[in-house]
Amino acid sequence: MSAAVTALSVPLSSLRRGARAVVQKVVADTPLIDDVLRSTVGQRLVELGFVCGVEIEVVESMWPVGDPLAVRVRGSTFALRQREAAAVMVVPAGATA
Amino acid sequence: MDIANRRLADLRIALVGVPNCGKTALFNRLTGSRQKVANYPGVTVERKEGHFRDRAGRRYDVLDLPGAYSLSPTTLDEAITRDLVLGRIAGEEPPDVIVCVADATHMPLSLRLVLEVQKLGHPMVVALNRSDLARKRGFRLDVAKLAAALGVPVIETVAIAPGGADALIAGLAPFAPRDRMIEAAASGNGATCDLAPDRETTEHTQQVVPRILAEAGYREPLRTRAAARADAILMHPVAGMLVLGAVLFLVFQAVFSWAEWPMDLIEAGVGALGGWVSGVLPDGALQSLLVDGVIAGLGSVIVFLPQILILFFFILVLEDSGYLPRAAYLLDRLMGNVGLSGRAFIPLLSSFACAIPGIMAARTIPSMRDRIATIMIAPLMTCSARLPVYALLIAAFIPSRPIGPFNLRGLVLFALYAAGVLAALAVAWVMKRFLTKRTYHPLMLELPDYQWPDLRSLAIGLGERVRIFLTRVGGIILSLMIVLWFLASYPAPPPGATGPAIEYSFAGMLGRTLHVVFEPIGFNWQIAVALVPGLAAREVAVSALGTVYAMSATDAALEKALLPVIASTWSVATGLSLLAWYIFAPQCLSTLAVVKRETRSWRYPLIMAGYLFALAYLASFVTYRVALALTP
Numbered sequence: 001m002s003a004a005v006t007a008l009s010v011p012l013s014s015l016r017r018g019a020r021a022v023v024q025k026v027v028a029d030t031p032l033i034d035d036v037l038r039s040t041v042g043q044r045l046v047e048l049g050f051v052c053g054v055e056i057e058v059v060e061s062m063w064p065v066g067d068p069l070a071v072r073v074r075g076s077t078f079a080l081r082q083r084e085a086a087a088v089m090v091v092p093a094g095a096t097a
Numbered sequence: 098m099d100i101a102n103r104r105l106a107d108l109r110i111a112l113v114g115v116p117n118c119g120k121t122a123l124f125n126r127l128t129g130s131r132q133k134v135a136n137y138p139g140v141t142v143e144r145k146e147g148h149f150r151d152r153a154g155r156r157y158d159v160l161d162l163p164g165a166y167s168l169s170p171t172t173l174d175e176a177i178t179r180d181l182v183l184g185r186i187a188g189e190e191p192p193d194v195i196v197c198v199a200d201a202t203h204m205p206l207s208l209r210l211v212l213e214v215q216k217l218g219h220p221m222v223v224a225l226n227r228s229d230l231a232r233k234r235g236f237r238l239d240v241a242k243l244a245a246a247l248g249v250p251v252i253e254t255v256a257i258a259p260g261g262a263d264a265l266i267a268g269l270a271p272f273a274p275r276d277r278m279i280e281a282a283a284s285g286n287g288a289t290c291d292l293a294p295d296r297e298t299t300e301h302t303q304q305v306v307p308r309i310l311a312e313a314g315y316r317e318p319l320r321t322r323a324a325a326r327a328d329a330i331l332m333h334p335v336a337g338m339l340v341l342g343a344v345l346f347l348v349f350q351a352v353f354s355w356a357e358w359p360m361d362l363i364e365a366g367v368g369a370l371g372g373w374v375s376g377v378l379p380d381g382a383l384q385s386l387l388v389d390g391v392i393a394g395l396g397s398v399i400v401f402l403p404q405i406l407i408l409f410f411f412i413l414v415l416e417d418s419g420y421l422p423r424a425a426y427l428l429d430r431l432m433g434n435v436g437l438s439g440r441a442f443i444p445l446l447s448s449f450a451c452a453i454p455g456i457m458a459a460r461t462i463p464s465m466r467d468r469i470a471t472i473m474i475a476p477l478m479t480c481s482a483r484l485p486v487y488a489l490l491i492a493a494f495i496p497s498r499p500i501g502p503f504n505l506r507g508l509v510l511f512a513l514y515a516a517g518v519l520a521a522l523a524v525a526w527v528m529k530r531f532l533t534k535r536t537y538h539p540l541m542l543e544l545p546d547y548q549w550p551d552l553r554s555l556a557i558g559l560g561e562r563v564r565i566f567l568t569r570v571g572g573i574i575l576s577l578m579i580v581l582w583f584l585a586s587y588p589a590p591p592p593g594a595t596g597p598a599i600e601y602s603f604a605g606m607l608g609r610t611l612h613v614v615f616e617p618i619g620f621n622w623q624i625a626v627a628l629v630p631g632l633a634a635r636e637v638a639v640s641a642l643g644t645v646y647a648m649s650a651t652d653a654a655l656e657k658a659l660l661p662v663i664a665s666t667w668s669v670a671t672g673l674s675l676l677a678w679y680i681f682a683p684q685c686l687s688t689l690a691v692v693k694r695e696t697r698s699w700r701y702p703l704i705m706a707g708y709l710f711a712l713a714y715l716a717s718f719v720t721y722r723v724a725l726a727l728t729p
Contacts, residue, residue: 031539039171041539043296047167048541049205051303059325060426063334068429068439068540070332074205075317077544079426079439084539 010092012071013085017061021090023054023073030087041084049074050088107156108274109190112224113182113214114198115206116164117419117545119226121145122256123198124161125554127266132557143457151266160192166206167299168213173460182217193274195221196265198254201231201238202318202546205306212302212309215249220272223251224265229258230548234318243313257551324547331420332544337427344420348411349514350507352484356403363403367396382586390582393643395575402566404488405481409450409562410555417550421446422542429540435522436529438462439540441471445521448478449514450562452688456695467538470525472695473705476688477521477681479514485639486679487513493664494672516680520712581644585626604645618714619674619721621667670724677720681713 009024030042050056050073059077060070067082080088114120124132128147145161162181163174170176177186184191197214199207211223225240244251252268255261330336371392378384415421421443429439440462448455455475462468479487491506498505585604607629608622615625627641643659663672689702696702 039169040296041541043169043299044166044171044539044541046296046299046303047169047209048543049209049303051300060328060332062332062426062430068426070328070426070544072320074203075320076203076206079422079429079540079542079544081429081540084541 008091009089011086012056012058012080012088012090013066013069013082015058015069015085015090015092016066017058020055020057020093022093023050023052023056024089024091025052026050027087027089031083041087045084045088048078049076056088056090106274107158108269108272109158109160109193110196110269111160111162111181111192111194112196112198113162113178113210114164114226115166115200115203115210117543118164118198118200118203118207119256120164120198121161122551122554123224123226123254123262123265124159125551125557126254126256126262127157128159130557130560149266151270153270155270157266157269165210167210169295169299172462182214182219191219191275193220194269194272195219196224196269197221198224198226199251201225201228201236202234204231204236204238204310204315204317208306208309209302211247212305215247220275221249222265222268222272223247223249224254225251226254226256228253229255231318234321235316236318237314237316238310239314243309246309246312257553327547328423328544331423332426334427337423341424341427344415346511348408349511350503351411352404352407352510354504354507355407359403360400363400364396367392367400371396385586386579386582389644390578391575393640395578395640396643399567400485402563404484405450405566406559406563408481408484409559412446412450413555413558414550415446416443417548417555419545419547422544425542426544432525435526437470437474437525438467438538440542441467444471445475445478448475448480451480451482452476452478452685453691456688456691459695462538469696469701470528472692473528473701474521474524476685476705476709477517477524479517479680482685483679483682487676489639489642489660489663490672490676493660493667494669513676513680520680524708524712578640578644581626581641585645608645617721618678618717619668619671619725620678620717621671624671624675668725669728670721673724674717674721677716678713680716681709 010021012021012023015021026042026045028042030040030045032040054074057072058066058069059072062068065082066085068079069082069085070077070079071085112120112124124145124147128149131149132145132147143163146158147161148156148158150156160181162178165175165178167175168179168182170179180186181189182191182195195214195217197211199211214221223244225238225243228236228238240251240253250268252265254265331340371388374387374392375384378387415424424446425439425442428442432439432441441459444455444458444462446455447458452475455478456472459468459471459475462471487510491509495506495509500508581604584607585602587602590601604626605622608626611625611629612620612622615628620628623642623645626645627638629641639659642663646659646662689706692702692705693699
């Protein structure tokens, strides 16, 4: 990915209903999900399919601020809160055009 | 260990798959009703095991593992799945063959788990489930090429169709049980080393997934227009909420109105049985035990079987259809305000059937704090065991009057359920505000595709509920009824006594003692007696009242039915006060026992019992005093 693309990336949490984008990365510093199991939000997001180059679409979004968002990725849909969605950096469709 | 007892040819298989992949439907298809549900030792994760035989007569033991997205767990359920496939659970043999269930409609997600499991190096088979459904939506995949790319057999299954698992059964036939002697000698050679995959490994697997899928000529199934349209309505911030409210309202109306005629039927049957036994047996202690204790007691509980079935029917249908996670999505923000996760919706909804499965379902909430908050308020969801009490009191004190398209009784029932929910929200808010530190916990909830509920799984689920209910009726409730009958019958009244016999009995004495406590909230001594066995099971309160009143009847006509008796002898204020009491109903020992087991401490069950009792007493006191002031 070039520096120009990086500059265009935004957090997934900022997208509105109907928006499409391409995942750039999941940020490194994400909260722990479980203190005992030491699993992190970032690890799970990657497992669910939020990996570089994958297309995503915000299919539904709750009022008033898109919390949670329903995000479609690789044919599956997940409900993400603003805070989880903020960990996924995406390049909105059309941003590179 | 039962290794030695089993014939060598028996095969032990474990089903592994991501949540919502149709794994449980496949388990039901394979094993039918030959299932056993228990817990893993030391934890409360459900262990579902079943077995079947193939045409050649070979026996297969099937273990249905909890759904897991990955072998790096975020929940206790996922941790169990990981530990079991790794053979790390004491007393659990690792399976001979892992059947990794892949959902054709969610291939990338499923395939990633397949790759992770494959790395373990155990014998495995991939069951490609739902490919029929996926094909209708434009899915393409060359199964042979996928098998070649993975290096393990890939077998298509249709879990919801008869014979849909036959190919899988045939595919398992060539496998032999693992040689445990050799394995034991070779253990520790690194094959089952600790491999919680880190972020980098996961990212790498995620790069392999599209490569393998491309090799197998994969084309992703499209999201149907119907599903998109359904989501647009059901997940809409306003329309979705209205639909959710309507769905819940419909469920409660149905519980009350559909169940009416089978309940009348059961009631008539129980009455006829009691009459027949009275006619056949001579008057005396045995006749009294059977008619007043056993038949009157059990009959008044069994009569609620239809309502409990209807409630479970709706919960299972909503769960199977994929609607419940959408409801959790809608409510997440709202529930977040009082310190709960949207995920808590599913355990809380199950608590409407019974708090015990609800509290156990809270295991799927990753954070311990969220989990405890959910557990603590689960008993405020009106469980089906309270339904008998509500049903009896509503029928006795609330007139059946149409209000618009609804019935006043249905509305009152709905209001009681709503009161429980509001109380739960208030309690959760107080806990969030004053008791726990807030830390952040994610939602990350999958919204599965909509599907028609599988009738077979529905039938198995309902059958299981009926079995549990009837075992309870036959076990705990029956024994309590006999004890209560004894307490209510002895000591016999002194000669020349004028009042009903029960007033001189142990139960009468106990009731009068407790009456001191309950008098300010309008309970008479009969209610006080009935609340005691209600400790073991809430619905017993009704049969206990049945027994207490049957025993206190001075003329034979009064023995017939409980309903007219309480309608004529209790004041409306007392009836309403008891209804308010049951919104909180602190006296369920099995719930407290499960809380103790789930939280592994006495602290939470004690806090729970204390706060529920205080709230119940307060609510009843206010209700009783207000009702007294308002009624003539």
